[in-house]
Amino acid sequence: MMNQVTNTETADSRLSWIYKISGVAALITGILFLIAMIGLITEVLQPSITNGWLSPFENNWLIVIFKLHAGSLDIHDDPLHGLNLIDIAILALVGTLCFGLRAALGKASKIWSSVAFALSLITIILFIATHIAGRSTVMLSVLIFSFVMLRNNIFGKATIYAGILAGIFLFVGDLTVGVHSNIITILFSIGYVLLITWFFLIAQSLFRLGGTS
Numbered sequence: 001m002m003n004q005v006t007n008t009e010t011a012d013s014r015l016s017w018i019y020k021i022s023g024v025a026a027l028i029t030g031i032l033f034l035i036a037m038i039g040l041i042t043e044v045l046q047p048s049i050t051n052g053w054l055s056p057f058e059n060n061w062l063i064v065i066f067k068l069h070a071g072s073l074d075i076h077d078d079p080l081h082g083l084n085l086i087d088i089a090i091l092a093l094v095g096t097l098c099f100g101l102r103a104a105l106g107k108a109s110k111i112w113s114s115v116a117f118a119l120s121l122i123t124i125i126l127f128i129a130t131h132i133a134g135r136s137t138v139m140l141s142v143l144i145f146s147f148v149m150l151r152n153n154i155f156g157k158a159t160i161y162a163g164i165l166a167g168i169f170l171f172v173g174d175l176t177v178g179v180h181s182n183i184i185t186i187l188f189s190i191g192y193v194l195l196i197t198w199f200f201l202i203a204q205s206l207f208r209l210g211g212t213s
Helices: 003-044 052-058 060-068 084-105 110-130 137-151 155-174 182-209
Strands: none
Touching: 003 060, 003 084, 003 182, 052 084, 060 155, 060 182, 084 110, 084 137, 084 155, 084 182, 110 137, 137 155, 137 182, 155 182
16 A cells, blocks of 8 residues: 555656646747747847847747748748757757646547657657758647647646647648738737747646646
8 A cells, every 4th residue: 555655656746847847848938939029029120230149049930931921031042941959949848848748638638649749759850850841740739739638627728729729820821831921921920929828828737737836
């Protein structure tokens, strides 16, 4: 009986650490996307000012896609190709937070939460191997996890619907790269803001699950 109690406590302790580490990953990811958005806004409003410390964080692949839709970049210059270190960092962080979501949502749907987690790992491999493909898989992971959240009460409706809408808007924007459309540009920008919101809400929920006050 004592062994069973000890094993349960150990398992709970491991889960707590998984949730905390994943929560930190979600928080950092949200901050990185937010910094990039601030850099973009600064660039639009005051193009003559150099962003300095913001520069290395500005051009994640979603910001590049937004610029392509807005017409400030040319698709023929192939701006999405190449190993962007900030993208690799973001993909690694997303994989870490997805590990925590897999643990939290395993009871709701073991299969689909495992699929979403697997996709978050495949995206890193694809991007490193091809230097261009795979990053859109992040949106699929966000979508799948958000739909799985509908089956439990761990995550709030704001988190769920922010993830679903962000996943749809950004994925559609990714599929239509090269198309100059005001509607797509607006929806993509809304999706980007919703994605940042999703990361922060996920971080809050994971910290709560991990027992962080």
